[in-house]
Amino acid sequence: MNIEEIKKEKIKCLEWKNVKPWYEQVKKSFNIQKDNLFVDYSDWFTIGEKQDLTKEEHEVILETAKKLIPWRKGPFNLFGLKIDSEWQSNIKYNLIRPHFNLKDKVVADIGCNNGYYMFRMLEDKPKRLIGFDPSALTMLQFEFINHFVKSDIIYEKLGVEHLEYYNHTFDFIFMLGVLYHRADPVGCLKSLAKGLNKNGEILIDTFMIDGEEEVALTPNGRYSKIPNIYFIPTIPALKNWLNRAGFEDIEVIAITTTTSEEQRKTKWSFDQSLEDFLDKDDKTKTVEGYPAPKRVYIKAKKKN
Template sequence: MDLEAVRRERSEWMKWKNIAPLREALEKLPSFGAAVTLGNTVELKTEEPVDMAEVERIARMMMPWRKGPFDLFGLFIDTEWRSDLKYNFLRPHFNLHGKKVADIGCNNGYYMFRFLEDTPTKVVGFDPSALFKSQFDLINRFVKSDIVYELLGVEHLPFYEEKFDVIFCLGVLYHRSDPVAMLKSLRQGLEEGGEIYLDTFIIEGDEPYALCPSESYSKITNVYFVPTLKALENWCLRAGFKSFEVLGTVRTTSDEQRKTDWIESHSLEDFLDPDDNSKTIEGYPAPIRGYVRIKKG
């Protein structure tokens, strides 16, 4: 696969009529190295003069903001997801110091900014979204990190110029119609001995089964399979992984995912049965996430 050709093609996405105004506005903002606090909120501070009305105008042009939260010089971007909860759940299980790290489905880069506290050798994000890359570019205009953001997907990982020591793939697997093929792509992106931190929707049960939604799951139309942990383990074994470790399971609640004025769309409360929150609006078991670590070799 000619990745440079893919990159050239996707760079044209920045000229789309809904994206080009964002890019033009970004280029008019100042760029400087702000002080960054990598806590639950990725917080930026500066003594440089900043037109905060313009920063907020541009940030709101980039809605919806899904992952975060961020604080840009006092402008709090209260994202749909409290991504700090997922990050803090996983944090005790990894150390990225001196490692090459990839984030598949990196969205606006919230997790990648948090990774910087471990001083990895390199951080690369993969996400084919011109909007999310623009959000990342807004933040990174002031963070001025060396994070690389690629408008590529998991299918490009086997052909990427580098292999990674650690790959995070959070909330992506259920969007793929062939989960074993995706897991194989992830494995091909790893160095020998590398590891993957994976989270995906699961259903409860001890048998190797998977739910196959007919049209949507929690109003998400591109959810294809929701496995039990045993089914997920079998997928990983078929993809060639030798190690499968369950780190935990977490039921999604409104503490983690909810409507805010930074999304202007439906969220978890609209996706569940209003009379029985243990079920989705379609009648399926409500979202539970399984967190696992799988290793190559």
């Protein structure tokens, strides 16, 4: 696989009929040049202050942010404009935060969406930070925000399937909320192992079901109205997958049930959110009758 050729091919999406209008709008925001902006790396990832911009510049920021709806991950505060995304991603970030130190490490965030976690990870001063995500919309959300942050984060419009062919390996790989989207989860975890340096580590989260049996739920069609969910394992089954993929020291760091505090409709998101995905009369079930979304967070090391 020639990764440079794939990258060139993928970037052509900026000319696609549905993507071009987003890109044209983002380019307008690139005309706003500001230096030494205030940055706050906390829950509302904040760049710049209201007084930094003229009225016309504020209008461009607002128009661009609106054009790039839905904002699934965040929240961001851009020159006082509060982009309150569907997910309060700060809840996930704060949960995983005590479990890593990225100082001087080469780090990847696979399925990085618009880069919210990567922007927050900058506080650790990693040696290099690279996000992989095949979505054009989230890439443009990232480029819009990063134009003002001016970080050296690299956003690759690539998927986890490209990781093992990338031009270098990583010390630490995050892959949050991606494994259930993969039809071959063990193969996907093997790609993570191939993408790691010796002694490399991963931190992942995925949907899980309760139980001690080594089994996985395979939804028939949609799960929580999401079309591409393939396997939802018990924790013992997930540990077997990780073991087969070449990981050891497998540590469960948290188990959570998604709440409507964490995922909800906002004016920056789609029309539907968690409350529409669960059974109206029984919030422990999805609309399809499956167990409601529960996530397990795992840290593991590559076997030597």
